[in-house]
Amino acid sequence: MKEQxxxxxxxxxxxxxxxxxxxxxxxIVSDLILYIEISESTLYPILRRLEKAxxxxxxxxxxxxxxRKYYQITQIGKKHIDEFLxxxxxxxxxxxILMK
Amino acid sequence: MKTWLKELERELKKRxxxxxxxxxVSYYEEMIQERLDSGESIDDILSDYDAKEIAKSMTAEVVxxxxxxxxxxxxxxxxxxxxxxxxxPLLIPLGFAYMIVLIVAVSLMFSFVVxxxxxxxxxxxxxLNMYQSGLGQNEVIGFIGVGLMVLSLLILLxxxxxxxxxxxxxxxxxxxxxxxxxxxxxx
Numbered sequence: 001m002k003e004q005x006x007x008x009x010x011x012x013x014x015x016x017x018x019x020x021x022x023x024x025x026x027x028i029v030s031d032l033i034l035y036i037e038i039s040e041s042t043l044y045p046i047l048r049r050l051e052k053a054x055x056x057x058x059x060x061x062x063x064x065x066x067x068r069k070y071y072q073i074t075q076i077g078k079k080h081i082d083e084f085l086x087x088x089x090x091x092x093x094x095x096x097i098l099m100k
Numbered sequence: 101m102k103t104w105l106k107e108l109e110r111e112l113k114k115r116x117x118x119x120x121x122x123x124x125v126s127y128y129e130e131m132i133q134e135r136l137d138s139g140e141s142i143d144d145i146l147s148d149y150d151a152k153e154i155a156k157s158m159t160a161e162v163v164x165x166x167x168x169x170x171x172x173x174x175x176x177x178x179x180x181x182x183x184x185x186x187x188x189p190l191l192i193p194l195g196f197a198y199m200i201v202l203i204v205a206v207s208l209m210f211s212f213v214v215x216x217x218x219x220x221x222x223x224x225x226x227x228l229n230m231y232q233s234g235l236g237q238n239e240v241i242g243f244i245g246v247g248l249m250v251l252s253l254l255i256l257l258x259x260x261x262x263x264x265x266x267x268x269x270x271x272x273x274x275x276x277x278x279x280x281x282x283x284x285x286x287x
Contacts, residue, residue, distance in 0.1 A: 025127060026134035040131045041154060044124065045161040052165060066133060069126075 010038065012084050014046055015055065018073040019081070025069065047071060055080055101132055104146050111155035115180055120162050124154070159184040164277035174269045178202065181277055191280050198276045205272070209265050216254050216261075223247055 017023060017031050025043060032038045050056045055077030060067040105125055112121035128149065135145045163177045163184075182202075185195030230243055 024130070024134075026131055026138075029131075039148075040128070041149075041157060044127050045158070048123075048161070048165065064137070067130075068134075069130060 010036070010042070011046055011050060012081060014043070014050065015073055015077050015081050018056070018071055018077070022070045022072045024071065028071070050077065053080075101129075101136075101142055101146070104149070104151065105129055105132075108149075108151040108154060111151045112158075115155055115159055115184075116162055120166075124158060128154070156184065156188070160277040160281040164274055164281065166273075168270045168273055169266075171266065174266065174273070177273050178269060181273060181280070185276070185280055188280075194276065194280055198272070201272060205265070205268055209261070212261055216258060219254060220251070223250060 013032055013036065014028060017028055023031070025040070025047065028047075029038060029040055029043050032043075047056065051058060051071075053076065055074055057072045057074055059070050059072070061070055062068075105128065108128060109121055109125050112124055116124075132142075132145055136142060159180060163181050166173060166177055168174050168177050182195060182198060185191045185198055188195075227240075227243065227247060230240060235243075
């Protein structure tokens with residue numbers, strides 16, 4: 001996938017993973033890596049950006065004697081996905097019209 | 101693992117505030133721990149990470165997201181951004197552009213401060229001159245009144261200048277770090 005496109009959709013993919021349920025950093029990378037090239041270093045700024053934009057909440061869970069940070073999607077995050085998908089649909093419609 | 105995390109912390113502390121560094125270190129600590137739990141060897145895991153590269157790659161993102169609401173933090177962010185831009189071969193032109201914009205902004209600010217200071221000194225000189233030329237008490241009081249009004253305006257202008265410079269510097273940090281981030285991602 002081209003870098004510019006990838007940059008825009010990675011946030012949506014992370015949010016999409018969290019739509020299925022709360023998750024933690026390593027699990028998010030492992031789930032995404034099946035479909036798209038992503039590393040831990042790429043994920044960190046995305047999570048931080050989404051957290052700052054209040055699209056994610058975080059909480060810690062004690063797991064095997066250490067803290068595991070969980071991420072949870074918020075209403076703002078869900079709205080972000082909806083808006084993105086609407087925009088995507090519009091792009092598709094315009095593309096179809098242009099190709100007729 | 102502890103040694104590598106210490107190295108990462110050291111690299112991060114060179115560029116970031118303690119809380120920023122701690123956030124990144126705990127993220128990588130969790131990642132390494134998760135990978136160890138899933139059966140990977142520590143050598144394999146650590147071979148994927150380069151502490152210096154991580155610290156460098158986070159610079160634009162961290163600097164951009166900072167509040168940058170005090171002169172100290174603005175100065176620190178500007179310096180870090182400049183060093184980051186000039187030390188990354190692909191971003192050197194952006195670094196020079198940032199340097200030029202900063203020099204122009206600082207020169208403008210300096211000239212403005214000089215103008216305000218010169219007006220103040222000029223005003224004091226004028227009062228002394230009037231006093232020595234033997235003007236009446238009423239005229240002197242009148243001129244002092246006008247002088248105080250001008251002084252208040254200068255103080256207001258200085259406050260405005262202070263805020264304007266702060267806003268401009270903050271905006272420049274945001275613009276240049278997001279440009280650096282975009283360029284870095286396209287690399």
